[in-house]
Amino acid sequence: MLTNKDIPLIVRGRLYSSSVQSSILHGSETWPVRKENEMALQWAEMRMDKVPSKGLRVILGLDDIILVLQQNRLQWYRHVLQKEDNDWVKKCVEYKVEGAWPRGRPKKTWREIVEKECQVCKMNQDAMDHKRWRKQIRDD
Numbered sequence: 001m002l003t004n005k006d007i008p009l010i011v012r013g014r015l016y017s018s019s020v021q022s023s024i025l026h027g028s029e030t031w032p033v034r035k036e037n038e039m040a041l042q043w044a045e046m047r048m049d050k051v052p053s054k055g056l057r058v059i060l061g062l063d064d065i066i067l068v069l070q071q072n073r074l075q076w077y078r079h080v081l082q083k084e085d086n087d088w089v090k091k092c093v094e095y096k097v098e099g100a101w102p103r104g105r106p107k108k109t110w111r112e113i114v115e116k117e118c119q120v121c122k123m124n125q126d127a128m129d130h131k132r133w134r135k136q137i138r139d140d
Contacts, residue, residue: 009059009060010060010061012060013059013060013061013062014060014061016060016062017061017062017063020045021045021062021065021068024041024044024045024065025041025065025068025069025072028069028072028073029072029073029075029076030076030110031069031073031110032107032108032109032110032112032113033069033113034107034108038066038069041065041066041069042064042065042066045065070117073110073113073114073117074114074117074118074121074123074133075134077114077118078133080093093110093111094111
C-alpha cells in the first residue's frame with residue numbers, strides 16, 4: 001500500500017507513520033539508546049519508507065524517527081514521574097545497582113539519557129502539568 005501510486009501521498013504518509021514507524025519504535029520508551037542504535041534505526045527507516053527527501057517528509061508531516069523516539073521516551077518519563085513513590089515502576093527507575101563495576105566507563109542508563117534530554121529541551125521536573133510538558137516535548 002505504501003508504494004501504491006493510486007493512494008494519495010498524504011494518506012500513504014499517515015499510514016507509514018501509524019503502522020511502520022510505530023512498529024519499529026514499539027517499546028522504545030524504555031530503551032537506553034546509543035548512537036549506534038540511532039544510526040541503525042535511521043538506516044532501517046530509510047530502507048523501509050522509500051521517502052529519502054527531507055522536503056517530502058515535511059510535506060507528508062513525518063517526523064524523524066529519532067525525534068519520535070525522544071518524544072516517546074520523554075512522555076514515558078513524565079508518566080513515571082507522576083507515579084507514587086512506592087510504585088514498582090518508579091522503584092525500578094530509581095534502583096541503584098550495588099557491587100563492583102567492570103573496568104572502563106559504564107554504559108549510560110535510561111535515566112541518564114532522559115535527564116540529558118530534559119536538559120537539552122530545557123524541561124523542568126513539573127510532570128503534573130500535562131499540557132506544558134507535552135508542548136515542551138513537541139517544540140523541540
